[in-house]
Amino acid sequence: MAGKKPGREVESVEPGEEPRLFHIGVSPHIRGKHTTTSIMRWVIAALLPLTAYGVYIGGTDALVVVLMSVVGAVATEAVIQKLRHLPVSIGDLSAVVTGLLLALTLPPGLPFWMPLLGGVVAIALGKQVFGGLGHNIFNPALVGRAVLFISWSEYMTTSWLVNPQAAAVQTSAIKSINAVTSATPLATMGNVRDGELALEASRYCGSLLFGNPWGCIGEVSALLILAGLVVLLIKGLVYWGIPVGYVGTVVALSWVLGMDPLFAALSGGLLLGACFMATDYVTNPMTARGKLVFAVGCGIITVVLRFYSNLPEGVMFAILVMNGFTPLIDRYITPRPYGHKGLVKKV
Amino acid sequence: MGWVRNLQRELFTKGGVHPPSNKIAATVKIFPGPYPETVIIPLSQHIGAPCEPLVEIHDRVLIGQKIGDSEAYVSAPVHSSVSGEVTGIIGYHHPTGTEVRSVQILSDGMNEVHPSVEPPGDPMEMTPQQIRKHIREGGIVGLGGATFPTHVKLAPPEGKQIELVIINGAECEPYLTGDHRMMVERGEDIIVGARVIERAVGAERIVVAIERNKPDAITLMRELGAEHGFEVAVLPARYPMGSEKTLIKGITGKEVPSGGLPMDVGVVVDNVGTAAAIYDLFYEGMPLVDRVLTVAGDGVAGHANLRIKVGTLVRDVIDFCGGLVGEPGKAILGGPMMGLAQYTTSVPVIKGTSGIVVLRGETVWHREPAHFVCIRCGRCVRHCPMNLMPYLMGSYSDAGMWEELGPLNIDDCVECGCCAYTCPTKNPLVQLIKVGKEGLARQQRKMEELAEEWEEA
Numbered sequence A: 001m002a003g004k005k006p007g008r009e010v011e012s013v014e015p016g017e018e019p020r021l022f023h024i025g026v027s028p029h030i031r032g033k034h035t036t037t038s039i040m041r042w043v044i045a046a047l048l049p050l051t052a053y054g055v056y057i058g059g060t061d062a063l064v065v066v067l068m069s070v071v072g073a074v075a076t077e078a079v080i081q082k083l084r085h086l087p088v089s090i091g092d093l094s095a096v097v098t099g100l101l102l103a104l105t106l107p108p109g110l111p112f113w114m115p116l117l118g119g120v121v122a123i124a125l126g127k128q129v130f131g132g133l134g135h136n137i138f139n140p141a142l143v144g145r146a147v148l149f150i151s152w153s154e155y156m157t158t159s160w161l162v163n164p165q166a167a168a169v170q171t172s173a174i175k176s177i178n179a180v181t182s183a184t185p186l187a188t189m190g191n192v193r194d195g196e197l198a199l200e201a202s203r204y205c206g207s208l209l210f211g212n213p214w215g216c217i218g219e220v221s222a223l224l225i226l227a228g229l230v231v232l233l234i235k236g237l238v239y240w241g242i243p244v245g246y247v248g249t250v251v252a253l254s255w256v257l258g259m260d261p262l263f264a265a266l267s268g269g270l271l272l273g274a275c276f277m278a279t280d281y282v283t284n285p286m287t288a289r290g291k292l293v294f295a296v297g298c299g300i301i302t303v304v305l306r307f308y309s310n311l312p313e314g315v316m317f318a319i320l321v322m323n324g325f326t327p328l329i330d331r332y333i334t335p336r337p338y339g340h341k342g343l344v345k346k347v
Numbered sequence B: 001m002g003w004v005r006n007l008q009r010e011l012f013t014k015g016g017v018h019p020p021s022n023k024i025a026a027t028v029k030i031f032p033g034p035y036p037e038t039v040i041i042p043l044s045q046h047i048g049a050p051c052e053p054l055v056e057i058h059d060r061v062l063i064g065q066k067i068g069d070s071e072a073y074v075s076a077p078v079h080s081s082v083s084g085e086v087t088g089i090i091g092y093h094h095p096t097g098t099e100v101r102s103v104q105i106l107s108d109g110m111n112e113v114h115p116s117v118e119p120p121g122d123p124m125e126m127t128p129q130q131i132r133k134h135i136r137e138g139g140i141v142g143l144g145g146a147t148f149p150t151h152v153k154l155a156p157p158e159g160k161q162i163e164l165v166i167i168n169g170a171e172c173e174p175y176l177t178g179d180h181r182m183m184v185e186r187g188e189d190i191i192v193g194a195r196v197i198e199r200a201v202g203a204e205r206i207v208v209a210i211e212r213n214k215p216d217a218i219t220l221m222r223e224l225g226a227e228h229g230f231e232v233a234v235l236p237a238r239y240p241m242g243s244e245k246t247l248i249k250g251i252t253g254k255e256v257p258s259g260g261l262p263m264d265v266g267v268v269v270d271n272v273g274t275a276a277a278i279y280d281l282f283y284e285g286m287p288l289v290d291r292v293l294t295v296a297g298d299g300v301a302g303h304a305n306l307r308i309k310v311g312t313l314v315r316d317v318i319d320f321c322g323g324l325v326g327e328p329g330k331a332i333l334g335g336p337m338m339g340l341a342q343y344t345t346s347v348p349v350i351k352g353t354s355g356i357v358v359l360r361g362e363t364v365w366h367r368e369p370a371h372f373v374c375i376r377c378g379r380c381v382r383h384c385p386m387n388l389m390p391y392l393m394g395s396y397s398d399a400g401m402w403e404e405l406g407p408l409n410i411d412d413c414v415e416c417g418c419c420a421y422t423c424p425t426k427n428p429l430v431q432l433i434k435v436g437k438e439g440l441a442r443q444q445r446k447m448e449e450l451a452e453e454w455e456e457a
Helices: A036-083 A094-104 A113-124 A140-151 A153-162 A164-169 A172-181 A185-192 A195-202 A205-210 A222-234 A241-256 A261-266 A270-277 A288-308 A315-332 B128-137 B178-201 B215-228 B244-252 B272-284 B314-320 B379-383 B390-398 B418-422 B429-456
Strands: B030-032 B038-042 B066-069 B084-093 B099-107 B164-169 B205-211 B231-235 B267-271 B290-296 B304-309 B328-333 B340-342 B355-360
Touching: A036 A094, A036 A113, A036 A140, A036 A222, A036 A270, A094 A113, A094 A140, A094 A270, A113 A140, A140 A153, A140 A315, A222 A270, A241 A261, A241 A270, A241 A288, A261 A270, A270 A288, A270 A315, A288 A315, B030 B178, B038 B084, B066 B099, B128 B178, B128 B272, B164 B178, B164 B244, B164 B272, B178 B205, B178 B215, B178 B267, B178 B272, B178 B290, B205 B215, B205 B244, B215 B231, B231 B244, B244 B267, B267 B272, B272 B290, B290 B314, B304 B314, B314 B328, B314 B355, B379 B390, B379 B418, B390 B418, B390 B429, B418 B429
Parallel strands: B030 B304, B164 B205, B164 B267, B205 B231, B290 B355
Antiparallel strands: B038 B099, B084 B099, B290 B304, B328 B340, B328 B355
């Protein structure tokens, strides 16, 4: 490996003189342009409009949540890698993505330590205990959110209703129905499961699409989530089957169970989860068919939790549960190799 | 025959990548290469048994004279590409990275052709056996890069009916344009050569496969096809479309069984260069002593398609093209996806050298060994044309868990490099898979030995 020495003059070599040495190495000698960092950069870019709008709606409260969450995640990654005497890899931006995703699943107006703690938990318990990037079983951002959700559920589900900015955007009609009953339109569904109310709810799809004031920071606009997804799809960074399979399953099952399908698709954390959480590379299966199974599984569990549990929302636990099934899916759903009749022998 | 897909439609196969094609030399005519003062002709330029030298030091040899041959069936003789004096039979650098016994010939500049070089007669009157014998004597091997002896390829065993001859002009490797130029400039010769192949294997149909990024070659071959009665299959411009197995799947829809050969599905695939070499052999009498290759890359001054005498040193070819420019990175024999990086340019061009690609340090991929972290993005699985799971093979190989590699069908890997190309963490998957293949073979040998010991005991 002598080619990197500076100041070497190519022209100085006369024909016949023992020529220079070149790099050697196994093919391929050219590589694609994507790197881990560039992928993470695109994910952040896809999330930015949504984050910006969420902060615009949620105000400084939301900004604090986003910053604290990202700082908690990045700092934890750096500290743990230092402690483990590993090269600090916060430059690959994966911790930033984790922190950002976590923040988007949190309501604005949390006390500052809560998103910070969420970021720490996400990286420490969600990622580094498994060995760091690429080795974790569960989506780190959702691990962080799950811990917060279980520990301080009253903050997590109701606090943003008193958020003044959010309240200002709310129309009074929406407020009269929802604020009284419970946290989100979906919580209404989960508790009441009243057919009439479900139809009523479909009227609010417009606001869910453009500016939903009672969601988490990342649930303010379904349209911006979809815009982010389109960016990732165009760049070839996510497999379309996951969001489509996930949302499709939820829509179909909700329709069968009598909920307005559009409302089912747009409400709660479904779109954010289907577009940005379920598509997390590390924690979903490797093959296209495996990803579809994963997505459909997420959809089924989400609907079951939405309809038959006392949780207001099922996306987070649905994805976490299916994360747990990912190794199993990867073991049994494998591509049929070229020139083989059946499936590959089980590994 | 209904089993060839409708060639008018876009042919589809799974996997593959789109590296920048960089086919800058596509419009440059094939030009005779440098006339070397010295050639170094390795006695092993093919898959199979190496040749024994037939000449001694200080012998005078002539162009087309056989200078090495072997008794083995899977082997191909080598011929002198210049006239001159044998100055040594030496161990010398070989493009595969090993040292190989080679015949060094000092050219006398006379270009005297050996009396044995004359057309052997009309191949269309010959039996398949006679055609194969002549092809063997002509030292013809697969010129696409694999250098499998052609006479072996054209000898289907009893009971195997070959129905289709695919002439491979896909040339999916970036930078390389030699096959493209051959089709444009020597289209008719290629077809005549293909007819000889067709006769040797008893096939009834010829399909010339070309990637869609060579419109001039497609137009020309289609015109020739209407005249001579063969078809042209237009392939998507995607690497590794020209890989034998991918090509067969694309054209026939059939898959070569694992561990099998194209003849198992009634197909023979030969490169356009091989077909042209067969033409040269039967109609001009000249055995395989030169080949067309592309010189390209941002590390070399001029881009060209050259007809190079086998045994010419790469160094001389690069000098002929204006020498190196910029900070040198890699000197690759073949294309950048599957070619072999050389540490020195003092290696001879051999029959399988389809290109000399010199890339600057900043263009080429080279990195000190480091810890590569798979982020499980699934690109390697998605892009694998063989439908394998490179990420798993890579990690098992890295961990030395050879026994896990067998069930993953690691031996089906064609080492095309799509996985490593597309990997965002730049994991050297091809390297790991190569190591894994050897590890698995070593372990299987060990198990067999153990089994034998048990039986004896």
